[in-house]
């Protein structure tokens with residue numbers, strides 16, 4: 001029987017986007033074993049209704065819990081927004097961490113003037129989780145949410161820069177950032193863009209080109225990894241060994257596509273021996 005601290009940290013995402021969080025976690029905690037589940041059969045979650053997202057997320061999380069994990073990290077912004085309290089209640093006392101609070105902390109501390117734009121999927125923006133989390137940390141902040149649905153397929157297609165991507169970004173963001181020839185707005189220019197979706201860090205260069213160098217762009221990957229490290233430390237669950245962590249990737253559909261697209265998010269190839277097809 002394994003000691004709990006020797007179990008892997010489980011990460012869940014609707015697909016392969018959460019590998020941006022996996023990557024940050026592997027860098028921050030190199031001796032931890034990581035078990036990742038991407039529910040590619042049901043991707044995308046971001047255009048679905050709340051109760052469907054909660055149902056899918058519970059099912060996927062149960063699979064990881066049944067395999068044996070010491071902590072669950074919900075790497076998906078949409079799933080975190082819709083299902084975090086339900087997951088915590090359902091799997092108590094397992095520690096369950098999401099990406100919204102860490103992302104909100106990153107944005108609230110990056111912004112100088114307190115005007116923040118959060119971009120995410122339709123479900124995340126509609127649920128208001130980021131807006132509420134930032135308000136708790138920095139009550140005076142003015143937060144504008146904008147759903148950027150097309151960024152998800154663009155990132156998966158590997159279209160991360162160039163005039164087409166910048167044109168779409170401009171169309172989504174022109175009014176909130178007072179770009180181009182729109183009439184002068186009363187509210188101050190936002191100085192921070194929070195990437196509230198796993199896929200959006202891949203488009204960061206294009207977004208920076210559109211918004212200019214004065215706008216700070218932040219995401220939740222690094223701050224989530226930091227929160228996981230703190231929680232493992234606090235609960236005495238840090239892996240006791242010094243060897244490099246072992247990694248397994250589970251997906252619910254189309255392993256070749258997961259490997260191909262996932263490599264862009266992870267920044268390295270995903271090998272056949274570490275990739276498994278599962279049915280939920």
Ligand code: DGL
Pocket residue numbers: 013014015017018043044045046047075076077078079121124152196197198199
């Ligand atoms: N992983 C989702 C998120 O971070 C994006 C993809 C989807 O819509 O499922 O919100």
